[in-house]
Amino acid sequence: MAPALNMLALLSAVREWLMLLVLVEVLNGLKTLTMFLYEIIYDFFFITAHFYPQDYMSYEMSRDVRVLAPMRASLRYITVPDEEAETNSAKVDDIMTSIRLEPSRSAPYSFWHKRRWMHVSRDDINARKSRKYGRKHESITLTILSWDRKALDRLLIQAKKAYTDIVRQLVYIYVSRPSRRARNWSWRFKALGRRRPLTSVILDDGVKESLISDVKEFLSSRQWYLNRGIPFRRGYLLYGPPGCGKTSFIYALSGELQLPIYILSLSSPKLDDEGLRHLLSSVPGRCLVLIQDIDVALSRTMNCNADTQDKLAEASPTQNVSISLNRVTLSGVLNALDGITSAEGRLLFATTNRYSALDPALCRPGRMDVHVEFRLASKSQAYEMFRLFFLSEQAPTSLKRNSAQSLISYKSSSYSESSLFSTGFARSISSDLDSLASQFTNSIPEQQFSPASLQLYLIRHKEQPYEAAANAPAWVKTAP
Template sequence: MIDLGKMDFTTLFKGNLSAMAENMTGGRSYSGNNKMMESLLPMLGGQFNPVFRSLMLLYQMIGSNLGIDPTLILTLVGFFWAANRVVRQVYGAVFRLVQENFMSNIHITSTDEIYTHMMKWLALQPLMASSRSLTAETVSKTAWEEEEELEALQTRTIAGSGGGNTEYLNFSNQEAKAPPRYVPAVGVHGFWFKGRYFRLQRKLQNVFDGEANYGTFRKEEDLIVSCFGRSPEPIKELLQFVKEFYYQDHYARTTIKRPSPAPMRRYGGRYNWSQVANRPVRPMRTVVLDPKQKGQVLADMNEYLHPATPRWYANRGIPLRRGYLFYGPPGTGKTSLSFALAGVFGLDIFVISLLEPTLTEEDLGTLFNSLPRRCVVLLEDIDTAGLSRADDEVDAAPSDGKGNKSPKGDREESSKKNNKDDWKVSDLARALKKEAKDDKKGISLSGLLNAIDGVASQEGRILVMTTNKPESLDEALIRPGRVDLQVGFTNATPSQATELFQRMYEADGASPAKRIDGHLAPPTNPAPPITVNGGTSSTSSSSTASPTKSSFSDKPLSPEAAAEAEKKHQFDAEELRRIAAEFGALIPDGLFSPAEIQGFLLKRKKDPRRALKETAEWVEGMRLQKENRTKVLKVQ
């Protein structure tokens, strides 16, 4: 080892400096530097360090083979690095000066709905799609969106089993054809809007969330939109345009939302509700209901939603709320009327299930307070929510079973339960269900009433409750002020069955009509002929639908067969009315729900004559099924 304490550094550096001076004057700078490095090598321990010796070997190879002084290369690299740092700092200082004095900006947090509007619009901009920094997102389209695309018709077919000509649709390549959506990645981007340049910056930041039992950090995004000028009006105009663009087809669709999962609801804002569906508006004429009742509900809701109504309610000290109770047997159209009303008035539907295990009374109040001013809140099957008063639960606790049992009977029952050999699977399932029911707190009646019309409850919304058993509801829940209008639904009458039949088949022969958005609807293709193993099927009352010859088949029918099949399914409006009247006459009054009749017609949706021919047999089979109280359908 070299003793650095006894080493003469003065002699060493004097020799190296003199050698460097001679090399500079004589043009031998590399050899001088090499001698200096060789002198410093023992000092730095390079003779024992393989990495340092490898670097020295590379240093010598560059100097000897290329004839370039490595020191010069290192100097140039250091110069460009320092110049880059200086330029970045100068640019940052100048840009901050310009941004603070000559630019306007608006911040958008990821918890606000405007963030969703902005990102959807940016994903459709060609300039953004060609950016070099993008984020790919998987977008799943709904069935309604795919229906309107011509690309959906390009579907593969596979041959059916049995050796016939029947082919079936195959959607194995559907996901492969769905392109991803590209949005700007985290960073700075630029785009143009109405001849003005805008700057977009996506910035992620960690936010401490202390609302949970233990503090956690969550990522939240800050979207900054900037433009040149001291007025933010151009940015406001852009945001207004983006919002209108997002809702441009909102009047033709109904948005359905449900409460978000419990971990997401802690963040508040738009995280309280999650969109679960976006369906086309349901026409009011498709709801099977007495016209008088239908008109009464429409008039009442229209009066409530009038812009002058809030002032009228405020002047008289009446809370601005409206509640409806739709009651009747299952399948009579209670939920359908709710969707149709939301479509008529252009409102969103917020569906709340009171049986949600993670939903507490505090969450219910938060959800109601985060509702928009005008919307429809749907509480389905309110009679099955298990709402009860606290005193009722206490009174009902001792009486578990039918009648009072003697102590001896209780001891025998207890002894029987304690014997594990006598337990059955049904007893175990019943015990587990009871234990789970006891552990679940759920929503009490008082908690629901406070959320509906409490002191701090939201005003301006429309509450719709549906039930199959109105008599089982608590009087406090359906009193006037909470339920302002009750609408009763019944099973289908012959006239309603006639209306349902005519509506089911009238669109097949109709000419292309305009959609709500003003565009022509896609023409309705004629019904393809029904073929089974290459032959045309005869009309039968089979309980299973026959395989259908796909219109996408590579083996089209001959012109004669196609013309004959099309002629078979053609009918005019007069014939349809006659068939519908005959069908309605065969339906007993109040025996079948509209859903049951619609299910029967859907299996024969291309042939009204076949539906009429098989109606009598279906009615008789369904009548026997209802008399025997069996859930197995013999006819369909």
């Protein structure tokens, strides 16, 4: 009797287990079905866009709360990136226009745009993907409650316009710096620079235009490079005496192309070949890397090997500032420039005052593809500088080089120079501008002064165009 009872109990337990198993399977099936239905409904009702760091502009745009959700007053969780907090502007208004707000990592935000619900979140991307997509380990996801794809197009068009308006006036500047972990270097946001118009950099005829068209041509040829297996990057070597506009041109170009500038200081203390390689491989695609005075940095490091530097540092621990402690070698620079992990679309600009001192290996095509000489000011540069200097912003925009004579002259013997600026100075000077510029140019010898020294002279006479032209011969005789 007892074995029969045990058997019955066993059967009932097995039956209960089986029922439980079936229940679990049914629940799992329901869950899968729910997920399946959810995905169908989600795909039908929601449009999702992902933004990855490799697509620099659209990623930066999507991270900027001011751009995607201008009515940010309703947002509750916002991050102010470290870099923006560093913005050192005296005017509150300036800070407000330059401070970027980002969605918080912990809390996504939602907003309404044209009666549609939108949701933005910052998501981590896994290490494998992050290697593919760039230096930041995250992406931005925008979800729109709508089955009309045009809703996304409309938002992106509006956001792109807002973003362009914000960045049009600004240049993002990054600098290399050692990170806390030894032997590791990274890029740090330094400042939002005001964009310098390219027209304010005056070079010899054709130099600026050919450089700009070369850069633009390069940036639009990605596929051409890829098809031929050529690394998609280009190096420019700008050389010439100090104060001839090399750096100014590079800054103006970055503003024109709306590309961030990454300033690489080869003479940074303790920068070594590995750090340099890491830095050059971690810039984003489409950016401008600037190495100033490349000859100085390299000659200093090569004259002083790592051991000597260590000894010097130990001997004078308090004089770190004056002693170069970097260990970058020429071969390290060459390897870093050639690095296969270097960002695509990278524009490298190096400047030097001593072209002949550079190693030919550094200057060869593939590393420095385009060499451009920036010379001391020619007469035509002096002429254009004078005109630009005294061509007030209030002057009619139609005022071109040879049209000044046709404008009505407001000059009369009764006005004083100082009153010109407050009482229609622009129109007053415009009629004489060309003749004053010619007078000035006649006194300036060809290629004897740098544009920087001409600029200094003109600044001294910034409200006295007539005196600036008249005093130029005397200045030329005494100028250093």
